[in-house]
Amino acid sequence: MTSPHHSDLSAHIARGLSDLAEFVAIESVSAQGRMLPEAAAYVTRLLEAEGFTVREYPGTVAPVLVAEAGSGPTTLLIYNHYDVQPEDPTELWDSPPFALTEREGRLYARGVSDDKGEFISRLAAVRAVRERHGGQLPLRIRWLLEGEEEVGSPSLDAFVEAHADELRADGCWWEFGSITPEGRPVASLGLKGVMCVELRCRVADSDLHSSLGAVIDNPLYRLARAVATLRDDTGRVTIPGFHDAVRDPSPADLAAIATIPGDGQAVRDTYGVTRPLATGPDYFRRTNLLPVVNVNGWSGGYQGEGSKTVLPAHGSVKLDFRLVPDQNPEQILALLRAHLDTQGLSDVEVVELESHQKPARADAGHPFVVACLEAAREAHGLEPIIHPSSAASGPMSPFNEFLGVPCVAMGIGNLGGRIHAPNENILKVHFEKGVAFGVALLERLGRGL
Amino acid sequence: MTSPHHSDLSAHIARGLSDLAEFVAIESVSAQGRMLPEAAAYVTRLLEAEGFTVREYPGTVAPVLVAEAGSGPTTLLIYNHYDVQPEDPTELWDSPPFALTEREGRLYARGVSDDKGEFISRLAAVRAVRERHGGQLPLRIRWLLEGEEEVGSPSLDAFVEAHADELRADGCWWEFGSITPEGRPVASLGLKGVMCVELRCRVADSDLHSSLGAVIDNPLYRLARAVATLRDDTGRVTIPGFHDAVRDPSPADLAAIATIPGDGQAVRDTYGVTRPLATGPDYFRRTNLLPVVNVNGWSGGYQGEGSKTVLPAHGSVKLDFRLVPDQNPEQILALLRAHLDTQGLSDVEVVELESHQKPARADAGHPFVVACLEAAREAHGLEPIIHPSSAASGPMSPFNEFLGVPCVAMGIGNLGGRIHAPNENILKVHFEKGVAFGVALLERLGRGL
Numbered sequence: 001m002t003s004p005h006h007s008d009l010s011a012h013i014a015r016g017l018s019d020l021a022e023f024v025a026i027e028s029v030s031a032q033g034r035m036l037p038e039a040a041a042y043v044t045r046l047l048e049a050e051g052f053t054v055r056e057y058p059g060t061v062a063p064v065l066v067a068e069a070g071s072g073p074t075t076l077l078i079y080n081h082y083d084v085q086p087e088d089p090t091e092l093w094d095s096p097p098f099a100l101t102e103r104e105g106r107l108y109a110r111g112v113s114d115d116k117g118e119f120i121s122r123l124a125a126v127r128a129v130r131e132r133h134g135g136q137l138p139l140r141i142r143w144l145l146e147g148e149e150e151v152g153s154p155s156l157d158a159f160v161e162a163h164a165d166e167l168r169a170d171g172c173w174w175e176f177g178s179i180t181p182e183g184r185p186v187a188s189l190g191l192k193g194v195m196c197v198e199l200r201c202r203v204a205d206s207d208l209h210s211s212l213g214a215v216i217d218n219p220l221y222r223l224a225r226a227v228a229t230l231r232d233d234t235g236r237v238t239i240p241g242f243h244d245a246v247r248d249p250s251p252a253d254l255a256a257i258a259t260i261p262g263d264g265q266a267v268r269d270t271y272g273v274t275r276p277l278a279t280g281p282d283y284f285r286r287t288n289l290l291p292v293v294n295v296n297g298w299s300g301g302y303q304g305e306g307s308k309t310v311l312p313a314h315g316s317v318k319l320d321f322r323l324v325p326d327q328n329p330e331q332i333l334a335l336l337r338a339h340l341d342t343q344g345l346s347d348v349e350v351v352e353l354e355s356h357q358k359p360a361r362a363d364a365g366h367p368f369v370v371a372c373l374e375a376a377r378e379a380h381g382l383e384p385i386i387h388p389s390s391a392a393s394g395p396m397s398p399f400n401e402f403l404g405v406p407c408v409a410m411g412i413g414n415l416g417g418r419i420h421a422p423n424e425n426i427l428k429v430h431f432e433k434g435v436a437f438g439v440a441l442l443e444r445l446g447r448g449l
Numbered sequence: 450m451t452s453p454h455h456s457d458l459s460a461h462i463a464r465g466l467s468d469l470a471e472f473v474a475i476e477s478v479s480a481q482g483r484m485l486p487e488a489a490a491y492v493t494r495l496l497e498a499e500g501f502t503v504r505e506y507p508g509t510v511a512p513v514l515v516a517e518a519g520s521g522p523t524t525l526l527i528y529n530h531y532d533v534q535p536e537d538p539t540e541l542w543d544s545p546p547f548a549l550t551e552r553e554g555r556l557y558a559r560g561v562s563d564d565k566g567e568f569i570s571r572l573a574a575v576r577a578v579r580e581r582h583g584g585q586l587p588l589r590i591r592w593l594l595e596g597e598e599e600v601g602s603p604s605l606d607a608f609v610e611a612h613a614d615e616l617r618a619d620g621c622w623w624e625f626g627s628i629t630p631e632g633r634p635v636a637s638l639g640l641k642g643v644m645c646v647e648l649r650c651r652v653a654d655s656d657l658h659s660s661l662g663a664v665i666d667n668p669l670y671r672l673a674r675a676v677a678t679l680r681d682d683t684g685r686v687t688i689p690g691f692h693d694a695v696r697d698p699s700p701a702d703l704a705a706i707a708t709i710p711g712d713g714q715a716v717r718d719t720y721g722v723t724r725p726l727a728t729g730p731d732y733f734r735r736t737n738l739l740p741v742v743n744v745n746g747w748s749g750g751y752q753g754e755g756s757k758t759v760l761p762a763h764g765s766v767k768l769d770f771r772l773v774p775d776q777n778p779e780q781i782l783a784l785l786r787a788h789l790d791t792q793g794l795s796d797v798e799v800v801e802l803e804s805h806q807k808p809a810r811a812d813a814g815h816p817f818v819v820a821c822l823e824a825a826r827e828a829h830g831l832e833p834i835i836h837p838s839s840a841a842s843g844p845m846s847p848f849n850e851f852l853g854v855p856c857v858a859m860g861i862g863n864l865g866g867r868i869h870a871p872n873e874n875i876l877k878v879h880f881e882k883g884v885a886f887g888v889a890l891l892e893r894l895g896r897g898l
Contacts, residue, residue, distance in 0.1 A: 196756035205721030217724035220744035224676035272654030295669035297750025307645035
């Protein structure tokens with residue numbers, strides 16, 4: 001068996017691009033309940049054509065699919081989703097959002113990156129590997145596809161727990177990933193947890209004239225004081241006990257972080273950042289390992305032009321907490337409540353806004369991770385960049401928790417990919433590299449961990 | 450000369466109510482530049498009919514009038530305004546806002562309390578006194594009327610300074626005042642100063658994903674920390690130097706405050722207040738004497754339903770400071786800036802939102818004040834309630850500063866008078882009492898201080 005070359009894969013890449021054009025044309029917008037059964041049926045048809053048995057389960061707003069094929073020394077779980085974000089504002093698209101369009105080496109469409117391009121590039125790799133192995137796969141693939149990822153994966157946690165036997169594997173290939181402008185593949189081995197809460201305070205039934213501020217408390221002051229006690233000026237959360245459960249990073253994690261190129265200057269330049277909390281080597285240590293609290297917005301009182309001397313009756317502040325292993329959102333919520341009480345802020349109400357996500361992280365030294373990195377080196381010809389954790393969040397923790405598998409996020413996204421925004425795109429060459437990486441990974445896993 | 454009785458005044462009261470109906474029909478809304486010359490001309494005609502010479506000066510949006518009549522041992526300056534607040538929301542009025550309407554002992558119209566009813570009740574008293582004195586006045590009255598009070602009196606400060614000789618007097622009868630449900634007249638001898646500022650903070654050119662909160666500062670945290678350092682949980686301002694210029698209240702001030710009935714329970718009941726800062730004897734000490742900072746509102750980031758994991762690029766907080774003698778707004782602004790710098794918050798910008806007003810207060814023991822209280826006892830037959838300062842603000846300080854006169858706010862408002870709101874009203878009996886008080890005051894001052 002030789003390593004795959006693009007020349008070997010051109011037919012599969014061409015067929016994959018044809019599939020991708022069909023797939024993005026199915027407007028599977030989960031937030032609007034559009035065309036989700038059609039997208040599930042399309043995925044099912046493609047997978048069954050490659051010898052997969054596909055089981056369909058009810059989700060909250062869209063079916064959950066579990067496909068299985070092949071046998072061998074290794075079982076690979078692949079997680080993707082067939083739903084997409086809404087396309088609006090449509091007028092900001094330079095080509096129709098649900099028509100795959102190529103311009104200057106890029107392919108544009110809603111979902112072309114997140115997540116239909118990822119799925120199709122992997123499917124193309126499966127076809128190539130089957131062809132090389134006489135219609136068989138040298139490993140067992142279990143493929144989990146949901147249609148609710150863009151609405152917060154409301155069914156996924158319970159589904160993974162309930163179907164653990166059906167999903168058991170040696171490792172999970174996560175739904176996304178990216179490639180740098182220089183062509184280096186980026187692997188993320190974890191995601192931060194997230195918990196969104198609102199702080200609320202009320203001092204009266206209705207707004208009052210601000211001259212009464214001499215004798216009646218101010219809800220925005222109460223909330224400001226609450227926010228000011230949550231972190232310090234360095235960004236470190238100051239809620240007592242908040243850091244107690246934080247897992248020490250492994251030597252492999254620290255080594256990986258130390259070799260990530262750059263220090264976030266591109267982000268600072270892109271957004272005109274005037275108050276960075278970290279530059280230099282501290283930058284990626286923070287994005288990977290630091291749990292933080294963010295103020296997302298606040299409301300209360302007068303917000304128009306000029307002044308209005310009002311004492312607001314009530315106000316609110318929206319926060320999100322980004323958590324790292326092994327912080328538990330429910331425990332953090334309890335610590336927050338206790339902290340506010342200790343600070344004399346028992347009148348500040350804490351309301352969790354939606355279901356939280358737990359943090360997840362795989363050790364960079366895990367054999368499955370090592371195999372993924374080997375395949376990446378082979379396919380891309382460059383050293384992968386390893387993030388022990390993304391700074392962002394997602395529904396990864398049930399895979400760690402209920403299946404005991406590490407998750408590796410590698411894929412075909414790019415920094416200018418505009419996922420969730422108009423003109424979502426991938427580089428065509430990244431799609432090709434993605435197929436090659438898929439082939440290398442399946443072959444590598446077919447030889448055992 | 451006997452003290453006035455209602456029976457003596459009935460013809461003047463009736464004529465005053467007829468004038469008042471004409472006056473409120475002139476829709477002199479200064480915020481919208483409506484019918485201001487018409488209102489000035491109406492006032493001029495009424496005053497000239499009573500022997501006043503009236504000089505008209507240009508203001509910022511409406512003429513300033515200075516009328517003068519009479520001679521005697523005392524010169525009284527009266528300050529009123531002929532403009533009113535906008536009438537909207539019109540649909541919440543139970544009768545047309547610019548038609549004087551009587552219902553159950555109350556008179557309703559925009560401006561019927563603030564300030565046209567005050568002016569007309571005083572004019573009716575002038576007529577009654579002239580009638581008693583053979584067409585003469587036993588004192589000199591200088592009457593300053595502006596048409597810009599409801600838009601912040603932009604011309605008044607400079608006008609009083611420039612026309613100090615023309616306005617010189619022994620004391621000033623301020624434009625408003627109130628009477629309790631029990632019929633006790635309320636005198637306010639001062640107003641707090643006010644300064645409105647906005648704190649602003651920006652960390653980037655555009656909003657970012659909140660996962661970047663690990664490495665980029667949060668403007669709402671910065672602003673929350675700024676707000677939290679401005680006061681303590683008791684409501685005391687904690688800006689270093691803030692209290693240095695606060696004038697010690699006089700023994701007469703403290704004695705007056707100690708005899709104000711109640712402790713604000715009615716306010717707390719009316720507004721459903723759950724977080725009072727003061728009850729009992731401390732209540733009126735604070736409303737009269739305590740300088741405070743109020744958070745009027747804040748904006749920044751996501752304010753809709755549910756959560757959005759955004760790191761806002763910028764945010765702002767609106768504040769007002771209520772100041773007491775001899776705090777100087779410009780000095781307070783400098784102290785605020787220095788305080789934020791000391792707190793490591795140099796990036797938090799301070800913007801003054803509009804022109805400030807300085808605090809003003811007359812000593813409760815001043816002979817002019819004593820004379821006003823004597824007249825009030827005579828007209829109302831009950832002991833006046835004396836507030837050395839209102840909790841609210843207004844353009845009183847130039848009268849103290851450039852004319853050296855004490856200002857006494859006594860008038861015909863009531864706690865349910867809904868000034869600035871739909872269904873603005875006065876009690877008809879308060880209008881009658883106001884005429885009687887005016888007669889008593891002019892007679893008292895005609896006998897010398």
